[in-house]
Amino acid sequence: MLIVKKFGGTSVGSPERIMNVAIRCVEDFKKGHDVVVVLSAMGKTTDELIELAHKVNPKPPKRELDMLMTTGEQISVAMMAMAMDSLGVRAVSLNAYQVAMHTTSRYGNARLKRIDSDRIRHELEDHKIVIVTGFQGINKYDDYTTLGRGGSDTTAVALAAALHADACEIYTDVDGVYTCDPRIVKSARKLKEITYDEMLELATLGAGVLHNRSVEMAKKYGVTLVVRSSLNYSEGTLVKEDTKVERMLISGVAVDKNADRISVIGLKDQPGVAFRLFDVLAKANVNVDMILQSIGRDGTKDISFTCDDGAIDDAIKALEANKERLGYKSLDTLEDVAKVSIVGAGMMSHPGVAAKMFEALYNAGININMISTSEIRVTVLIREKEAERAAEAIHDLFDLGD
Amino acid sequence: MLIVKKFGGTSVGSPERIMNVAIRCVEDFKKGHDVVVVLSAMGKTTDELIELAHKVNPKPPKRELDMLMTTGEQISVAMMAMAMDSLGVRAVSLNAYQVAMHTTSRYGNARLKRIDSDRIRHELEDHKIVIVTGFQGINKYDDYTTLGRGGSDTTAVALAAALHADACEIYTDVDGVYTCDPRIVKSARKLKEITYDEMLELATLGAGVLHNRSVEMAKKYGVTLVVRSSLNYSEGTLVKEDTKVERMLISGVAVDKNADRISVIGLKDQPGVAFRLFDVLAKANVNVDMILQSIGRDGTKDISFTCDDGAIDDAIKALEANKERLGYKSLDTLEDVAKVSIVGAGMMSHPGVAAKMFEALYNAGININMISTSEIRVTVLIREKEAERAAEAIHDLFDLGD
Numbered sequence: 001m002l003i004v005k006k007f008g009g010t011s012v013g014s015p016e017r018i019m020n021v022a023i024r025c026v027e028d029f030k031k032g033h034d035v036v037v038v039l040s041a042m043g044k045t046t047d048e049l050i051e052l053a054h055k056v057n058p059k060p061p062k063r064e065l066d067m068l069m070t071t072g073e074q075i076s077v078a079m080m081a082m083a084m085d086s087l088g089v090r091a092v093s094l095n096a097y098q099v100a101m102h103t104t105s106r107y108g109n110a111r112l113k114r115i116d117s118d119r120i121r122h123e124l125e126d127h128k129i130v131i132v133t134g135f136q137g138i139n140k141y142d143d144y145t146t147l148g149r150g151g152s153d154t155t156a157v158a159l160a161a162a163l164h165a166d167a168c169e170i171y172t173d174v175d176g177v178y179t180c181d182p183r184i185v186k187s188a189r190k191l192k193e194i195t196y197d198e199m200l201e202l203a204t205l206g207a208g209v210l211h212n213r214s215v216e217m218a219k220k221y222g223v224t225l226v227v228r229s230s231l232n233y234s235e236g237t238l239v240k241e242d243t244k245v246e247r248m249l250i251s252g253v254a255v256d257k258n259a260d261r262i263s264v265i266g267l268k269d270q271p272g273v274a275f276r277l278f279d280v281l282a283k284a285n286v287n288v289d290m291i292l293q294s295i296g297r298d299g300t301k302d303i304s305f306t307c308d309d310g311a312i313d314d315a316i317k318a319l320e321a322n323k324e325r326l327g328y329k330s331l332d333t334l335e336d337v338a339k340v341s342i343v344g345a346g347m348m349s350h351p352g353v354a355a356k357m358f359e360a361l362y363n364a365g366i367n368i369n370m371i372s373t374s375e376i377r378v379t380v381l382i383r384e385k386e387a388e389r390a391a392e393a394i395h396d397l398f399d400l401g402d
Numbered sequence: 403m404l405i406v407k408k409f410g411g412t413s414v415g416s417p418e419r420i421m422n423v424a425i426r427c428v429e430d431f432k433k434g435h436d437v438v439v440v441l442s443a444m445g446k447t448t449d450e451l452i453e454l455a456h457k458v459n460p461k462p463p464k465r466e467l468d469m470l471m472t473t474g475e476q477i478s479v480a481m482m483a484m485a486m487d488s489l490g491v492r493a494v495s496l497n498a499y500q501v502a503m504h505t506t507s508r509y510g511n512a513r514l515k516r517i518d519s520d521r522i523r524h525e526l527e528d529h530k531i532v533i534v535t536g537f538q539g540i541n542k543y544d545d546y547t548t549l550g551r552g553g554s555d556t557t558a559v560a561l562a563a564a565l566h567a568d569a570c571e572i573y574t575d576v577d578g579v580y581t582c583d584p585r586i587v588k589s590a591r592k593l594k595e596i597t598y599d600e601m602l603e604l605a606t607l608g609a610g611v612l613h614n615r616s617v618e619m620a621k622k623y624g625v626t627l628v629v630r631s632s633l634n635y636s637e638g639t640l641v642k643e644d645t646k647v648e649r650m651l652i653s654g655v656a657v658d659k660n661a662d663r664i665s666v667i668g669l670k671d672q673p674g675v676a677f678r679l680f681d682v683l684a685k686a687n688v689n690v691d692m693i694l695q696s697i698g699r700d701g702t703k704d705i706s707f708t709c710d711d712g713a714i715d716d717a718i719k720a721l722e723a724n725k726e727r728l729g730y731k732s733l734d735t736l737e738d739v740a741k742v743s744i745v746g747a748g749m750m751s752h753p754g755v756a757a758k759m760f761e762a763l764y765n766a767g768i769n770i771n772m773i774s775t776s777e778i779r780v781t782v783l784i785r786e787k788e789a790e791r792a793a794e795a796i797h798d799l800f801d802l803g804d
Contacts, residue, residue, distance in 0.1 A: 015457035022458075049477070055417035056424075056481055057488040064487070067495050068480035071473035075451070078470035079458055085466070086459040093469050097499050098544050119544070142500050142521070 013043035041072025103137030150211020187401030250344030266329025415445035443474025505539030552613020589803030652746030668731025
């Protein structure tokens with residue numbers, strides 16, 4: 001069996017943790033498996049390197065920033081190979097060049113294009129554990145690139161696809177994907193499996209343990225992922241294609257407290273109003289999430305949207321600076337709000353799922369501020385202090401617990 | 403003009419120092435020169451990485467140690483490119499792969515075989531300052547190698563040769579090569595130039611600011627070196643082929659206090675004795691420098707040698723453990739000794755140079771313990787506390803001062 005195992009920065013944050021990961025990988029190797037390990041930079045290395053860069057240049061060129069940052073994973077993989085050697089196992093570390101991991105040219109946020117698997121296969125045939133730098137690639141100029149957020153997960157999935165691996169294990173500090181955050185809902189249950197689409201919705205909602213791009217890639221190449229803990233031997237959660245005929249109505253409840261709501265009141269009810277509004281926000285670098293537009297009345301309408309906690313000041317500043325151009329009457333903001341979502345591939349074929357969620361909230365006496373839906377998700381905006389209670393009520397009514 | 407400039411770890415030891423070096427390089431660039439900069443790792447980075455490695459493996463595999471260490475120079479060059487960018491100058495950093503610097507396979511102590519100059523030439527034509535990682539290369543397996551001590555100097559010289567550079571400037575914390583250490587002899591004078599061979603003798607004597615391998619390579623390819631300070635704009639010392647018909651008798655006086663002497667008394671005067679003796683020392687990792695063997699008398703002879711201060715305990719231990727096998731009567735050690743040498747290409751054609759040195763020592767009432775010579779060097783072993791006085795006396799009699 002060929003296994004790709006990916007460990008994040010926290011899992012390799014110190015020499016001791018590197019030894020622990022080495023021991024774990026060597027166990028699989030000694031069972032006769034081919035093992036390919038993908039690593040992030042140790043602990044806070046990447047942040048420290050960025051800080052160092054800013055000491056000579058407040059806006060470092062991205063090409064050079066990538067040149068600097070890619071040293072982080074190279075340190076991790078060399079350390080890991082040394083740790084495995086000290087356990088008496090032959091291992092070899094490879095960086096983006098040595099593999100070769102070809103990406104698009106864009107520094108700081110490149111996309112993987114093609115992975116040469118020759119060197120890795122050769123080393124595996126030579127009975128070595130192969131340790132590969134995550135997060136990095138090389139572009140057509142022979143320059144280092146980095147893959148942006150969640151990059152090491154993407155490297156692992158891409159390697160699993162290129163090598164036709166039998167398993168792709170993503171190690172994190174939680175032991176799988178739960179029906180809800182166990183800190184919020186005590187009866188939350190670890191899911192044995194979840195579909196790619198469900199995982200994508202959860203990742204988008206900030207509840208995910210995997211980055212979107214890695215899940216998208218896994219879906220595209222049909223790579224079954226296992227999300228599991230680097231701290232214990234619990235089985236984890238499979239992320240895979242939907243294969244069940246009968247499946248659960250919903251897989252989980254996600255809570256995201258990192259939201260504020262702004263309502264723009266009294267906009268003229270005419271074409272181009274929404275475009276101008278969100279153009280102003282985009283230029284102010286405000287990421288807008290849920291959007292709700294009221295039906296026009298008396299020639300005016302209201303538009304409400306949510307954004308991240310940190311962005312509300314920028315949003316208000318941008319809107320006030322453009323008040324005349326946008327032509328609205330007033331702004332109404334609601335901080336301390338939370339998004340609570342249900343996600344489930346089952347809801348596509350079952351009507352009434354949203355209604356059941358609203359029923360749970362009604363029973364708990366919780367008022368809904370905004371509603372947004374996708375094919376396999378329903379999200380409501382409620383007061384932040386009611387978020388836990390809402391999640392519990394929904395979790396109970398859908399009978400998701402143990 | 404194409405200039406190769408090499409800066410060591412101390413010169414790039416902090417973001418501030420990196421900015422200073424960047425300013426200096428940009429000055430030359432703005433004069434219209436093509437500038438290639440070779441850098442070592444920042445400050446103590448290499449030592450810190452080795453320390454980190456030892457935390458997971460007391461004997462790390464050399465291939466992985468090189469993989470780890472080469473991140474040090476990559477950090478330096480990326481930082482330097484960012485610093486130059488902040489000065490408004492386009493710069494590009496390149497590591498051993500990107501250049502490509504081909505070396506022999508031997509990890510930890512590889513030799514440069516061939517440098518591809520295409521990428522560097524391309525970047526120079528594109529009006530960029532090119533910043534290259536010193537000390538590192540890649541071997542035929544596509545693995546990183548390091549060049550061992552003085553490696554960055556060697557990289558700079560090799561690049562200067564490959565690019566047919568007009569100048570190769572080696573920046574250090576002293577502003578050139580002196581007739582003697584100015585801390586020892588106040589009237590010591592900076593040399594305008596010195597031959598490769600003289601520089602090689604000085605390097606071997608520990609007085610040199612350049613490593614042997616880089617001087618050997620400069621000699622082989624006829625690269626004229628300039629040794630100068632990164633702290634001031636003083637002209638420095640040229641290291642070049644001997645072109646003068648008439649030249650100074652000697653170029654300088656070198657003092658090395660890092661020596662101890664051991665005499666092995668009463669060895670049998672028969673073949674194989676010296677071999678067994680130095681074999682025992684080699685196996686104990688004792689580096690032997692000067693060797694003197696007395697003429698045999700009464701069937702026995704004495705062998706004296708010098709070694710580094712730090713090695714004398716190991717040497718005595720090894721000799722005592724093998725007393726029976728080596729068959730000597732007793733050991734006599736002399737700590738607190740110093741080597742004082744005169745170096746000069748001129749002495750090859752001038753008899754009496756050694757005699758003049760001995761005259762200076764006789765006038766100063768200094769006793770000579772051992773003598774060793776090469777074609778362009780005479781070294782004497784004397785008491786350490788007399789070293790300064792000896793150097794001064796020799797310096798004066800040869801009229802080397804200002």
